[in-house]
Amino acid sequence: MPSTRAAAVAGHFYPADAAALREQVARCLEQADTDDERERPPKLLIVPHAGYVYSGEIAAQAYALLARWRERITRVVLLGPVHRVPVRGLAAPTVAAFQTPLGRIPIDRAALADLRDLPQVVRDDFAHAPEHSLEVQLPFLQSVLADFALLPLAVGDASPDEVAAVLERVWGGDETLIVISSDLSHYLPYAQAQLRDGQTVQRMLRFDTTLGTHDACGALALNGALLAAQHHGLVAQLLDVRNSGDTAGDPARVVGYAALAFDTPSTDTAALGEALLAAARNAIARVLQCPEVPEPTHAALARPGACFVTLHDAAGELRGCKGRIDPERSLLEDVCANAESAAFDDARFARLTCDDWAGLTIEVSVLGALRPLRARREADALRALRPGVDGVVLDWGDHRGTLLPQVWQQLPTPREFLQALKHKAGLARDFWAPEVRLMRFTVRKFEEQKA
Numbered sequence: 001m002p003s004t005r006a007a008a009v010a011g012h013f014y015p016a017d018a019a020a021l022r023e024q025v026a027r028c029l030e031q032a033d034t035d036d037e038r039e040r041p042p043k044l045l046i047v048p049h050a051g052y053v054y055s056g057e058i059a060a061q062a063y064a065l066l067a068r069w070r071e072r073i074t075r076v077v078l079l080g081p082v083h084r085v086p087v088r089g090l091a092a093p094t095v096a097a098f099q100t101p102l103g104r105i106p107i108d109r110a111a112l113a114d115l116r117d118l119p120q121v122v123r124d125d126f127a128h129a130p131e132h133s134l135e136v137q138l139p140f141l142q143s144v145l146a147d148f149a150l151l152p153l154a155v156g157d158a159s160p161d162e163v164a165a166v167l168e169r170v171w172g173g174d175e176t177l178i179v180i181s182s183d184l185s186h187y188l189p190y191a192q193a194q195l196r197d198g199q200t201v202q203r204m205l206r207f208d209t210t211l212g213t214h215d216a217c218g219a220l221a222l223n224g225a226l227l228a229a230q231h232h233g234l235v236a237q238l239l240d241v242r243n244s245g246d247t248a249g250d251p252a253r254v255v256g257y258a259a260l261a262f263d264t265p266s267t268d269t270a271a272l273g274e275a276l277l278a279a280a281r282n283a284i285a286r287v288l289q290c291p292e293v294p295e296p297t298h299a300a301l302a303r304p305g306a307c308f309v310t311l312h313d314a315a316g317e318l319r320g321c322k323g324r325i326d327p328e329r330s331l332l333e334d335v336c337a338n339a340e341s342a343a344f345d346d347a348r349f350a351r352l353t354c355d356d357w358a359g360l361t362i363e364v365s366v367l368g369a370l371r372p373l374r375a376r377r378e379a380d381a382l383r384a385l386r387p388g389v390d391g392v393v394l395d396w397g398d399h400r401g402t403l404l405p406q407v408w409q410q411l412p413t414p415r416e417f418l419q420a421l422k423h424k425a426g427l428a429r430d431f432w433a434p435e436v437r438l439m440r441f442t443v444r445k446f447e448e449q450k451a
Contacts, residue, residue: 004097009132013051018101025143028056032064039266041069044178044229048257049133053248055257061239062259066144073177075108077151077170079221080133080181087156089120091127102142108149111170120162127154133181155221160209163224180225182218184256190245197256198387198412205236234262238388246383272298273446276364280309280339290357305331306367309338314359320346363447365404373438385414394425395437401425
């Protein structure tokens with residue numbers, strides 16, 4: 001058996017020429033949203049594994065997060081489904097390295113030794129030899145990281161507990177990144193795939209470990225990874241969800257793709273959320289003359305910022321929502337003003353009263369940078385929107401409307417979302433003009449937990 005696993009799908013899923021491969025990966029990474037305020041590297045990524053022309057841009061949304069941590073991440077644990085060789089359990093290679101047109105990646109033999117006593121881990125180079133689900137991730141990793149060792153595991157028939165037990169053994173610290181390779185639905189019509197994939201993504205964000213292979217081809221690896229992520233208290237973030245009809249395929253028969261990142265909870269981020277929520281609650285309490293809560297400080301509150309404050313009543317129904325998209329005042333001033341406005345100035349609801357106070361829950365969404373979403377036609381906008389990820393601002397003449405990313409939970413398809421945005425801007429749901437200006441943004445959401 002050779003000591004190196006040769007590239008099997010170079011020239012098919014991605015270019016076999018090293019220069020062309022570097023150029024294509026770089027183009028995908030350049031398209032990615034680089035607004036990232038993480039204090040630590042992401043712990044776990046979920047990425048698609050189709051040919052780069054189909055899913056490269058979606059995968060790049062996750063891999064772009066690693067650039068800041070290229071020296072810190074020195075080991076990658078990579079799991080993906082087997083497509084051609086059946087496996088019971090998880091197949092580890094016996095070779096010393098994996099090869100791509102960008103060079104040779106050493107196998108982490110010490111990590112493999114740590115798994116030696118687990119019965120679900122088998123040594124099987126035949127499962128790896130033709131498999132693309134792991135291989136297509138490697139050029140991205142080689143492009144965004146410096147030197148790293150690889151632990152590749154091809155996942156066959158394995159339970160969530162079996163996969164999670166493997167990940168626990170190699171979990172490590174910030175030096176270890178876990179990557180799960182999986183596409184979503186296969187060969188559904190475009191609209192049906194959007195609906196199915198949107199539901200699957202929401203299940204992943206809820207750490208649902210009962211995904212089936214009709215939801216995601218890597219479901220067996222995903223279920224175990226989600227179980228481990230939940231055990232470690234990771235925080236999930238959806239980065240992108242699209243399908244081949246959005247990139248380079250026939251919309252009559254598409255494959256779904258998603259990119260997600262899972263992070264170790266940040267003490268500083270939790271402290272910011274606590275400070276924002278307390279400031280919002282106290283701003284309303286002062287008007288109602290209700291008791292105030294302890295209000296911690298945070299350095300970020302003094303910096304310019306923009307946010308939305310959303311209120312829900314005791315039954316969980318919307319009770320008010322107000323915000324701004326331009327960071328023209330400090331974040332503290334903005335959250336206090338928006339909290340008051342949501343409580344007392346939202347024309348859809350009566351002014352908040354003391355009777356509403358006890359059951360009120362508050363949510364604060366801090367906006368990231370606004371970025372143009374270029375679309376001359378409505379069809380372009382529908383293809384470019386990222387369900388569950390994008391908040392959107394629409395401008396046309398004197399008309400303006402804004403929807404937060406949370407709205408995707410009620411309106412899961414781009415068409416429904418865009419129609420609601422136009423309606424909010426005072427336009428007909430079927431309106432479109434080439435002069436329509438769209439800007440998208442992401443948010444960091446903080447919400448009070450009910451007792």
